[in-house]
Amino acid sequence: MDETTPAVDIAAAQAEVDLPALGDRTRYDALMEVIRNRVTVRKFDSDHVVPDEHFDLILEAARHGPSGANAQPWQFIVVRDAEKKARMAEYFVAEQRFRAKAKMKFPTPDYRGLSTAPGFVVVCSDMRWVNAFPVFNDGSEKDKAYKENAERILLQSVAAATMSANLAAAALGYAVWWVTAIGQKDAQEAMRPLLGIPEEISVLDIILFDPPAAAPYKRWRRPLEEIRHWDTYNSEHFMSDADLDDWIKTRRHRVMYKDASNVD
Numbered sequence: 001m002d003e004t005t006p007a008v009d010i011a012a013a014q015a016e017v018d019l020p021a022l023g024d025r026t027r028y029d030a031l032m033e034v035i036r037n038r039v040t041v042r043k044f045d046s047d048h049v050v051p052d053e054h055f056d057l058i059l060e061a062a063r064h065g066p067s068g069a070n071a072q073p074w075q076f077i078v079v080r081d082a083e084k085k086a087r088m089a090e091y092f093v094a095e096q097r098f099r100a101k102a103k104m105k106f107p108t109p110d111y112r113g114l115s116t117a118p119g120f121v122v123v124c125s126d127m128r129w130v131n132a133f134p135v136f137n138d139g140s141e142k143d144k145a146y147k148e149n150a151e152r153i154l155l156q157s158v159a160a161a162t163m164s165a166n167l168a169a170a171a172l173g174y175a176v177w178w179v180t181a182i183g184q185k186d187a188q189e190a191m192r193p194l195l196g197i198p199e200e201i202s203v204l205d206i207i208l209f210d211p212p213a214a215a216p217y218k219r220w221r222r223p224l225e226e227i228r229h230w231d232t233y234n235s236e237h238f239m240s241d242a243d244l245d246d247w248i249k250t251r252r253h254r255v256m257y258k259d260a261s262n263v264d
């Protein structure tokens, strides 16, 4: 392509941006309605058939996500094949068992719902995209530090698209499930042939969206006062190692699920 030819019609792209009047709450309120009601569910109505149109609507939202260098380093595999879903779920159930046996102490959820989830999208990226971000590529110590950050840029980019997709699914009335328990090397290797994924490509997460099998519940959120800092880091919100250990031991399982004894 001629370097001076823009890849997009700039005038048309700019014309698409339509911000509301500054401070007008209408669009904010509509967005918050979606954000507040996006909720994780791990058991779905497996009889539901997601129309292809819904996959497109949801991925259209992902497509508009922001990304470092506008690289858009994401690919989405819509899985409709029941056999493939079942095979993928097997891995997660095995992982669930492994964690229980290994006494990992993480309150791992029940992954069996994956096998029959109607809305099933595997989110992939190619880690070589880190080279599209600021790096030296000369093997130096400085390069290492920049590469580390480049990896974070890539992961944040894919997360931004995933979040847009999750919100779009919630806006269409679906409960969602964001699954990342797939990063380990053996999981990647098990999954790639199932979906014909090339070796260079990493599976970063799975977006599940479906009508919930039971009424969803809203999980605990930290109050705004606990997370907002004005101008300087408020040390009242700093947690020592002991505070964090204690939180993980005593609070984590209670905030992840409806109640401690009721793991989803």
Ligand SMILES: Cc1cc2nc3c(=O)[nH]c(=O)nc-3n(C[C@H](O)[C@H](O)[C@H](O)COP(=O)(O)O)c2cc1C
Pocket (backbone or CB within 6 Å): 038, 039, 040, 041, 109, 177, 178, 179, 180, 181, 182, 218, 219, 255, 256
């Ligand atoms: C980055 C990220 C990774 C997650 N990974 C998993 C996962 O591997 N398995 C799972 O069951 N839930 C996973 N979740 C879902 C969270 O457990 C859930 O969002 C959280 O408990 C808050 O509940 P809510 O989504 O209903 O607000 C993940 C969510 C995010 C944002």
